[in-house]
Amino acid sequence: MAAAVVVKNLRKSYGSSIAVRDVSFEVQAGEIFGLLGPNGAGKTTTIRCLCTLTKPDGGELEVAGVSVLKDPRSARSKLGYIAQEVALDKVLTGRELLNLQAAIYHLPKAIANQRIEFLTSILGLTEYINKKTGGYSGGLQRRLDLAAGLLHQPEVLILDEPTVGLDIESRVVVWDFLRQLKSTGTTILLTSHYLEEVDALADRVGIIDAGKVIATGTPSELKDRLGGERITLRIREFTTSAEADSTKDLLMQLPFVQEAIINANQGNSLNLVVHASDDALSQVQAALKSAGLPVFGIAQSRPSLDDVYLAATGKTLMDAEMATAGSRNLKAEKKQSMKN
Amino acid sequence: MTSTSPKTIADWRPRADRLPQTSAFSDFMQETLGLTTRLFIQLKRRPSTLVAGIVQPLMWLLLFGALFQNIPKDLFGTDYGHFLGAGVIVFTAFVGALNAGLPVMFDREFGFLNRLLVAPLASRYSIVAASAIYIIALTLLQVVAIVGLSALLGAGLPGFSGAAIILLVVLLLVVGVTSLSLGLTFALPGHIELIAVIFVANLPLLFASTALAPLSFMPPWLQMIACLNPLSYAIEPIRYLYINPQWQWSSIILHAPWADVSFGAALLVLTGFALVSLVIIQPLLRRRLA
Structure with a gap:
């Protein structure tokens, strides 16, 4: 083609x-x-x-x-x-x-x-x-x-x-x-x-x-290039950062968890990168239960394009939006683009 | 693609129609016509522009003309209202043409101009041509009103050749000034700056011309400026044929400090002004529009 x-x-x-x-x-x-x-x-x-x-x-x-x-x-x-x-x-x-x-x-x-x-x-x-x-x-x-x-x-x-x-x-x-x-x-x-x-x-x-x-x-x-799957977990609606940290440490001990990121913008939710497996979700739930931690919400998904963006740039699209929204001078940009 | 059945996207066959080969000239004419049509539709749907455009010069003629009503007649060679008519015609055409860039500037600011800039226009002078045609048509309507009122005030009507000269003068002046206005539209950053330039250029160019008073009234330095001002070369031919029904190309119409200017020479100066304006804006059109 x-x-x-x-x-x-x-x-x-x-x-x-x-x-x-x-x-x-x-x-x-x-x-x-x-x-x-x-x-x-x-x-x-x-x-x-x-x-x-x-x-x-x-x-x-x-x-x-x-x-x-x-x-x-x-x-x-x-x-x-x-x-x-x-x-x-x-x-x-x-x-x-x-x-x-x-x-x-x-x-x-x-x-x-x-x-x-x-x-x-x-x-x-x-x-x-x-x-x-x-x-x-x-x-x-x-x-x-x-x-x-x-x-x-x-x-x-x-x-x-x-x-x-x-x-x-x-x-x-x-x-x-x-x-x-x-x-x-x-x-x-x-x-x-x-x-x-x-x-x-x-x-x-x-x-x-x-x-x-x-x-x-x-x-x-x-x-697919990213590999693995994603588990998004919220222990409570608003988790404290200390509790999120300890939960992260706990879950990182699970053999199939590759990475865990705390998302402060989402009430300290945890984003886990896991090896694709059928029972990853239930094993995470079991680990939380045995540690006496509640589960407010949990979901398993394939990587999204946002994950691709995150992996490539170290930030989510939304974070990038927020960062540029604060730093851009749209008026000046428009004027410049009219000049060129 | 047929016009009878289709109505699903599957019937959209990109590039299926064989378009006839057209010349650059016919393309230029088509795009100019399309752009001019848009301006006339706007005028038709917003007639206040037309009404204001006709009333304003009549007010000038009526009020400014009356200002010097009782001045001795030999000062101007005729009564002042009669003298002023040519100045009002030219100034009306000048102001219309000077403002021609404004709608294009707003198109530029609102993004509408991008429609034209991403299109394969045969020449971007079609944007200039459309504006000039529109302003010329509008000015002619204004001129008819001014000439009509002048006639009612006792100035008489120009003959056929006189009317043709008025048309020619308006055409040359509008082409020149419209070009400059559109050049400014692409050189300046926005409409605020364009309006500022229009404000600054407007009245000084009127005062530094023979529109309101003859050259002989002015100090030498202003005479120099007035004789460098293209408006004077548009005003004097029209004034001459208004006052002297028997005119010739060689008739002297302006006593410039450096030489006497004949009727024909004045029109040549105006032609030169229009051509130079068209040429000097070319890089601006290319830079902005290429």
Whole structure:
């Protein structure tokens, strides 16, 4: 399979802040590739560079076999871009927006009309298409944005956080649509900081942290690579750290427990990494019972993408989100990105 | 893809349609038309812009014109309202064009411009062209109102050739100033800065032109500035043909400190101004939009 998207050694800084340090990944034709990482990891900058909106400091970019830097206009005709924030002209109706979209992609009127009718129909927009977009709900806006991004039938559809801010129902609609779109042969590259979104949609995942891709593979591969299983345990609703420490020491003596991490953010719950076995859960419960400790909650699971992220970076996605949320100056970043 | 049955995503066949080969020129025309249509839809749905745009220059003409009503006629060669008409026409076109960058700046800030920037536009000058066409059309409506009111106030109506010259002058001035405004839109960080520049440029350029008073009223240093100001080269041809129904390309319309400027030369200066403006913003369009 040929690569539909190639990103090689991409670098981009805004002033003194490094947005993308060294990002490399490939998206194969016809697959859904998810770029997973916390806010501020460099996902949007990578996407903006691919879509010709931001000039990178270095690296190579290809979309459908076309060099983005050498032939940006040709690359633009091959990609569809759905931005994180839906930007509509609220004075225009949905149809008028799609007509404008058809004009800037040079579609003949008859073909544009057919496609608008088709996309409107399958995206459930028929009832709203002649109404001004200013009255659209978030879900409708996103669906119209999808129609606009697909109108010129791009080979590669690039979506930046496609379901951020959407309610559950609208999110599922978008997911279903993207899965169906994949079946038509369209290559899809999406960024997300939602683990479940990437897990549910992506054939392959690239995990990005601090401007670098730190792991690539199918979600199963990445999880299997970690090996073992996870047991999440809460002795009480709010366990003291002293009790959590002593419980950790107790459980580490069990031969199948490889690692135990106390998660202070979750009421000092314990996350155990264990060798896969049928009775690990019951043995942990038995050990707790014999030590006279209660069990508030216990669950066994396979590693998640968050575990993959944790293993690679030493922090959970949520922790990374919290850390960047405090340190980012979004206003300054937006200003910088407008300058470049 | 057929238009009769489909309605499931399985019927979506990417790149199945064979699109006809089109030229860069027809692509440019199509995208310009699409962008212009959007601006006119906005105008139609927000008619207050149009109403304010027509009322404001009429107020200028009526109130500012009346300010010097009793001044001796030989001072201006005609009554002041008559003299002022050309200045108001040009200033109206100038202000409209100077503001052309604002909607594009808001598009940029709200992310709508990204739609255009990720599209394979034949040339990003289509954004400039669409704004210029819109402003020219709007200005022409304003000019019709100004000329109509001037006629009611006794200034008479320009003939066919006079109307054609007014159209040409407005076109050249709007293309030049719209280009500069869009250049600023891509050079400045946000709308606050753009509005500041518009505020600073607006009235000084009016005062430092022949819109409100003839060159002979001004001290030498202001005469120099007024004769470097493109607005003067737009105002004087229109004023000349308003006051002198018999005009020629060689008619002297402006006595600049360094030379007399003929009707034809003034139009050449305006053409040069439009072309230079279009050329100097090219790197900005490329840098911002490439």
